[in-house]
Amino acid sequence: xxxxxxxxxxxxxxxxxxxxxxxxxxxxxxxxxxxxxxxxxxxxxxxxxxxxxxxxxxxxxxxxxxxxxxxxxxxxxxxxxxxxxxxxxxxxxxxxxxxxxxxxxxxxxxxxxxxxxxxxxxxxxxxxxxxxxxxxxxxxxxxxxxxxxxxxxxxxxxxxxxxxxxxxxxxxxxxxxxxxxxxxxxxxxxxxxxxxxxxxxxxxxxxxxxxxxxxxxxxxxxxxxxxxxxxxxxxxxxxxxxxxxxxxxxxxxxxxxxxxxxxxxxxxxxxxxxxxxxxxxxxxxxxxxxxxxxxxxxxxxxxxxxxxxxxxxxxxxxxxxxxxxxxxxxxxxxxxxxxxxxx
Amino acid sequence: xxxxxxxxxxxxxxxxxxxxxxxxxxxxxxxxxxxxxxxxxxxxxxxxxxxxxxxxxxxxxxxxxxxxxxxxxxxxxxxxxxxxxxxxxxxxxxxxxxxxxxxxxxxxxxxxxxxxxxxxxxxxxxxxxxxxxxxxxxxxxxxxxxxxxxxxxxxxxxxxxxxxxxxxxxxxxxxxxxxxxxxxxxxxxxxxxxxxxxxxxxxxxxxxxxxxxxxxxxxxxxxxxxxxxxxxxxxxxxxxxxxxxxxxxxxxxxxxxxxxxxxxxxxxxxxxxxxxxxxx
Numbered sequence: 001x002x003x004x005x006x007x008x009x010x011x012x013x014x015x016x017x018x019x020x021x022x023x024x025x026x027x028x029x030x031x032x033x034x035x036x037x038x039x040x041x042x043x044x045x046x047x048x049x050x051x052x053x054x055x056x057x058x059x060x061x062x063x064x065x066x067x068x069x070x071x072x073x074x075x076x077x078x079x080x081x082x083x084x085x086x087x088x089x090x091x092x093x094x095x096x097x098x099x100x101x102x103x104x105x106x107x108x109x110x111x112x113x114x115x116x117x118x119x120x121x122x123x124x125x126x127x128x129x130x131x132x133x134x135x136x137x138x139x140x141x142x143x144x145x146x147x148x149x150x151x152x153x154x155x156x157x158x159x160x161x162x163x164x165x166x167x168x169x170x171x172x173x174x175x176x177x178x179x180x181x182x183x184x185x186x187x188x189x190x191x192x193x194x195x196x197x198x199x200x201x202x203x204x205x206x207x208x209x210x211x212x213x214x215x216x217x218x219x220x221x222x223x224x225x226x227x228x229x230x231x232x233x234x235x236x237x238x239x240x241x242x243x244x245x246x247x248x249x250x251x252x253x254x255x256x257x258x259x260x261x262x263x264x265x266x267x268x269x270x271x272x273x274x275x276x277x278x279x280x281x282x283x284x285x286x287x288x289x290x291x292x293x294x295x296x297x298x299x300x301x302x303x304x305x306x307x308x309x310x311x312x313x314x315x316x317x318x319x320x321x322x323x324x325x326x327x328x329x330x331x332x333x334x335x336x337x338x339x340x341x342x343x
Numbered sequence: 344x345x346x347x348x349x350x351x352x353x354x355x356x357x358x359x360x361x362x363x364x365x366x367x368x369x370x371x372x373x374x375x376x377x378x379x380x381x382x383x384x385x386x387x388x389x390x391x392x393x394x395x396x397x398x399x400x401x402x403x404x405x406x407x408x409x410x411x412x413x414x415x416x417x418x419x420x421x422x423x424x425x426x427x428x429x430x431x432x433x434x435x436x437x438x439x440x441x442x443x444x445x446x447x448x449x450x451x452x453x454x455x456x457x458x459x460x461x462x463x464x465x466x467x468x469x470x471x472x473x474x475x476x477x478x479x480x481x482x483x484x485x486x487x488x489x490x491x492x493x494x495x496x497x498x499x500x501x502x503x504x505x506x507x508x509x510x511x512x513x514x515x516x517x518x519x520x521x522x523x524x525x526x527x528x529x530x531x532x533x534x535x536x537x538x539x540x541x542x543x544x545x546x547x548x549x550x551x552x553x554x555x556x557x558x559x560x561x562x563x564x565x566x567x568x569x570x571x572x573x574x575x576x577x578x579x580x581x582x583x584x585x586x587x588x589x590x591x592x593x594x595x596x597x598x599x600x601x602x603x604x605x606x607x608x609x610x611x612x613x614x615x616x617x618x619x620x621x622x623x
Contacts, residue, residue, distance in 0.1 A: 176586070
């Protein structure tokens, strides 16, 4: 019995895994091709600029130039450059930063990643839970005041970019009312440590960026789930359950569970956009995460750092995608029990 | 016939309110710059003045007139949104039907391609491509956003067409010897017209919000003014923490009013045209 049920599950998961691996490979390839394919070749322009600035500290500039030449392998044929690039990327070597020479880009990215993950994951999950619950209640009580209010509220809120809500929150709750700190991940002058005092300080700084993402992200989920629930209301089992005289709560629970399934896959697909929004929100809040690092890299044209950040971010999104697909396979009985979707 | 079809729409209060807001903002962008002919790129005014008679939306750090910037920015943002939608829609309306009608290997190849583009986080990719472009016109931004935004639409069109293809009338047309093109245009595409129209609106929203996002990260249009660029300068000049609300509130309000009124138009249409959502 068990082995019978395991097979379709493994098949589903391995297909997803292969698909993501291929997509990741394509993403890396795009990162490789872009700077070389765009007219004017930004890489060689950058190298020339660095070489021309050589007066200030000729020794340093020359060594930056040499490292970059080696890492980008500009003298070599393209396929050698490509193989080199991919093997480095899979080893986690994304080259040397220009603006923070001679640090490796990975050394710069690793310390900021936890900040972004800590901001993004809890806020996205909170928004998902609140949004879906609100939407399900609204859909179940369709036509009521609760429904109309939730729908209109969600429609507007879903269109507020995280970062603009962040600006409004900083302006009102921090600048005007002085309730919350309006910038940074912790108080200036403190050093990150594992003490209660620091953690509380960090949480205090966490509230506003967290709220910006949760509030703007929940609208979209509410709208989607509301429609899914309304569709579900027509299903035979709902009519049957009501006829049997099941408690409203019990029927709602069934409807909720069935309509939430597509939203699990939706969560995987929305991660990219959510990450993009969170990166900008970090910039608004001067939050010490990946967004802030990317912003610095962009303003100094530190291409190796930009590339490194991208490969890591895209990789993390694919990992998260895979995790969500895995969860989906676990909770969807059709995949778990190996029925084909049509039957 | 068309009139009869759209009549119930005008009974929807939600539809009426949202279309009025939308028209108002479009007028702001199209007629505003003519009625208020101040050069949005001139820096002649006093610095950081709050709204007054002379400067209805105040001025920024360089003495730029913010009303002129917001009006012209609205125009650019609308243009970028519209162009993005045209590009995404064209790609989706080609790939979706071909995939559905041809089926087989063509379908498989097109759908794998679609799924790959769908899975690559498009905002990140747009940021990466924009990084390498020295000159970014409004068209380039729209092209970037449009070329990456279509996959969900192509997939939805394909699956909707697949359910249409098995209907009797399509089978009859096939028997009557319609070729694929005629089949697509006469039998299938009219069946998804409302859906396509609603998707077009969502694509406009994607373009407007995408432009704002790219601009805030420093990769917006390199010339002209857009709502995103106004916001970007407000952030760079620390307008939020220095309490210069008239710099960052109006462009954001316009973005949110514009995109949410468009979204409300689509939901109102959905409630009218989609029998499963119609209130009983």
